[in-house]
Amino acid sequence: MRQLSLIDIAGGLVVIAILALAPVLISSNYLTGVLTVCVIYGIWAASWDFMSGLTGRENFGHSLFIGTGAYTAGFLSSIWTANPWYSLPLGVVVAVAFSILVGFPTLRLRGPYFALAMLSTSAILQRLCLIFWEYTGGEEGIYGLDPLMKTPLYYYWFALGILAVTVIVLTLLARSHWGLLLRAIRGDEATCQAAGINVTFYKIVSLMISAGFAGLGGALYAHYQLQVSPPLFSVVVSITVIIMVYVGGIGSIYGAAVAAILLTLLTEMLRGFGEYRLWIYTLTLMMILFFLPNGLIAPLWRRMTERLR
Amino acid sequence: MSDLLEVNGVTKRFGGLTAVKNASFTLKKGDFTGILGPNGAGKTTLFNILTGFMPPTAGSIHFNGELVRDLAPYQVVNRGMARTFQLTRPFIGMNLLENVLVACMSPRASQDKDKEARARHLLAQVGLGGRDKEPVETLPYGDLRRLEIARALATRPDLLLLDEPFAGLGSSEIEQLAQLIRRLHREENLTILLIEHKLREFMALVSRVIAMNFGEIIAVGPPDEIVKNEKVIEAYIGKTEDSYASA
Numbered sequence A: 001m002r003q004l005s006l007i008d009i010a011g012g013l014v015v016i017a018i019l020a021l022a023p024v025l026i027s028s029n030y031l032t033g034v035l036t037v038c039v040i041y042g043i044w045a046a047s048w049d050f051m052s053g054l055t056g057r058e059n060f061g062h063s064l065f066i067g068t069g070a071y072t073a074g075f076l077s078s079i080w081t082a083n084p085w086y087s088l089p090l091g092v093v094v095a096v097a098f099s100i101l102v103g104f105p106t107l108r109l110r111g112p113y114f115a116l117a118m119l120s121t122s123a124i125l126q127r128l129c130l131i132f133w134e135y136t137g138g139e140e141g142i143y144g145l146d147p148l149m150k151t152p153l154y155y156y157w158f159a160l161g162i163l164a165v166t167v168i169v170l171t172l173l174a175r176s177h178w179g180l181l182l183r184a185i186r187g188d189e190a191t192c193q194a195a196g197i198n199v200t201f202y203k204i205v206s207l208m209i210s211a212g213f214a215g216l217g218g219a220l221y222a223h224y225q226l227q228v229s230p231p232l233f234s235v236v237v238s239i240t241v242i243i244m245v246y247v248g249g250i251g252s253i254y255g256a257a258v259a260a261i262l263l264t265l266l267t268e269m270l271r272g273f274g275e276y277r278l279w280i281y282t283l284t285l286m287m288i289l290f291f292l293p294n295g296l297i298a299p300l301w302r303r304m305t306e307r308l309r
Numbered sequence B: 001m002s003d004l005l006e007v008n009g010v011t012k013r014f015g016g017l018t019a020v021k022n023a024s025f026t027l028k029k030g031d032f033t034g035i036l037g038p039n040g041a042g043k044t045t046l047f048n049i050l051t052g053f054m055p056p057t058a059g060s061i062h063f064n065g066e067l068v069r070d071l072a073p074y075q076v077v078n079r080g081m082a083r084t085f086q087l088t089r090p091f092i093g094m095n096l097l098e099n100v101l102v103a104c105m106s107p108r109a110s111q112d113k114d115k116e117a118r119a120r121h122l123l124a125q126v127g128l129g130g131r132d133k134e135p136v137e138t139l140p141y142g143d144l145r146r147l148e149i150a151r152a153l154a155t156r157p158d159l160l161l162l163d164e165p166f167a168g169l170g171s172s173e174i175e176q177l178a179q180l181i182r183r184l185h186r187e188e189n190l191t192i193l194l195i196e197h198k199l200r201e202f203m204a205l206v207s208r209v210i211a212m213n214f215g216e217i218i219a220v221g222p223p224d225e226i227v228k229n230e231k232v233i234e235a236y237i238g239k240t241e242d243s244y245a246s247a
Helices: A006-025 A029-055 A063-079 A084-106 A113-131 A152-174 A177-187 A189-194 A199-225 A235-248 A254-291 A297-308 B043-050 B073-077 B096-104 B115-125 B141-154 B171-187 B199-205 B230-237 B241-246
Strands: B003-014 B017-028 B032-036 B058-063 B081-083 B159-163 B191-196 B208-213 B216-221
Touching: A006 A029, A006 A152, A006 A254, A006 A297, A029 A152, A029 A177, A029 A199, A029 A235, A029 A254, A063 A084, A063 A113, A063 A199, A063 A235, A084 A113, A084 A199, A113 A235, A152 A177, A152 A199, A152 A254, A177 A189, A177 A199, A177 B096, A189 A199, A189 B073, A189 B141, A235 A254, A235 A297, A254 A297, B003 B043, B003 B191, B017 B043, B017 B058, B017 B191, B017 B216, B032 B199, B043 B159, B043 B191, B073 B081, B081 B141, B096 B115, B096 B141, B115 B141, B141 B159, B141 B171, B171 B191, B171 B199, B191 B199, B208 B230, B216 B230
Parallel strands: B032 B191, B032 B208, B081 B159, B159 B191
Antiparallel strands: B003 B017, B003 B058, B208 B216
C-alpha cells in the first residue's frame, strides 16, 4: 500500500536523534523528566489515533487503558512486590482485557454508545479507586513502585525506544491493508458490510491494539512517577490525548506523537506565566484547531516534503 | 437443478405500513431475473431483507439451501450473495483501486495472494482499467456504478443483486452498462437479480420478471407476457376509464 518513503524514515530518525541527544547536551534532570512525560504522552496519543483516528469511532475514555495499565504496575510492583519488569506486559494484558469488556458490547452498535461507554467506564474506575481505598490507597494512590532502570536518563531512552517502536508498528499497520479496512470503516460501514467485511471484528481488534499500547504507556508512566493515583483515569487525560491527536493531524499516527511531545513541552515552558498558563495554552490550541482543522504536524510535514517524494 | 435462492412468505412491516407483503419466489442458478415495480413498490426493501441489511417481520430466505434470514450483511456476502446500492456508496478519500481492494480482503474473496493484482483485474473487467489512482470524488455516476459492480464481484458472488443500476444515467451510459451486465451474466456464470423501473432497458435485459406493486408480487413471467399483464399495466398506467366506469 502506501509504503513508508525514505523521507519519512529520515525525518523520523532525525526527530528520534534530537530527542535522544537533548538531555545529553543540556544535562538537567528536570529536562530528562519532562521529556520522559512527553514521550509517554506520545505513546498515548499515537495509540488513540490508531483506533479512533482511522475508524472514526471517537474514544472519550482513553484514560481507562492508561489508568488500568498504570494501576496494574502499581499493584504488581508495590503491593505484590513483583519484579518491576512484569508490569509492562501485564499492564498491556489488563488494558486489552478492559478494551474487550467495553468494546465488545458497544462497538457493534451505531451512534455514540462506544464514546459514552468509554467515558463512563473510565469515570467509574476513577470512583472505584476512591471507594476501595483500602486496596487502592484512595486519593493518595499507590506509592513505592520499583524503578525499572538505574538512572532517569536510561529510563528516558527506554521510553523513547518504546515510543519509536509504537509509532513504527502502528504506522506500518495503518498503511497496510488492515489500515485500509479501518479507513473504509470510517468512510461507510454499510459499504464495508456489502464488501463482506466483518466491521465489528476489525473495530474491536483495532481497539485492543490501541488499548495495549495505551496500557504499556500507563505502566511506563507508573514506573517513572513511582506512584499511581486516581487522576490517571480522569477525563482530563482523555481529552488532552484527543486534542494532541487533532493538533497532530488525525489518522497519521506520527503527527499525534510529535504533537503530544510539543504540547507537553509547551505546557512546561508556560509554567513561568503562572496562572496565565492555562489561558495561553488554551488560546494556542483554539487558534490551531480553528485555523487548521486538519491539524498542524502531519499536514505541515507533508507540505514540507512534497517535492522530495 | 435445485434453487439458488428461495424466498418464502417474506413480509416487512414498518409500523402500520406493510412495505413487503408475503413475497415468495425462487431463483435458479444462471437466471437473469428482474424485479419490476413503480416507486414505493417495496423493491429496495426486499433487496435489503435478502442481503441482511434489514430483518423481515416474517418469512424465510434460503440461499444455496441454507437459511440466511438472520445473518449479518457481511455474512450473507460471504455466502455468495452480493449487492450494489441504488445511491452509490464509494469510500470517499480513497482511489479506485483501494475501493475495490477493501472487498478483496473479505474472507470469501481473499484466496488470492496478490490482492492488488486481483483488484486491478476487476477494475479492468468493469471497464475502469488503468485508472487505479484516480480519486472517487471526481468520478461520474456511470463509473461509480461500475465501481460498485467491481466491488461486488470481488467477493466472488454466485448471485448478484443490482439495485437500479441505470438510475440517473444517460442513454449511452445505460447501453454500455447493460452490455457489461449481460457479459458478466454470460461469462462469469452469474445469477443476477436486478431492480429497475425503467421498462425499456429492463425488458431487453432480463429473461424473467417479478412484478411488484404496493409490496406485493403481482405477476411472475417472461418479459413479453408481463407487459401484457393487466395488473402490471394497471400499476404503471392506472386503470382505464372503462374499468373505472364498470367498477
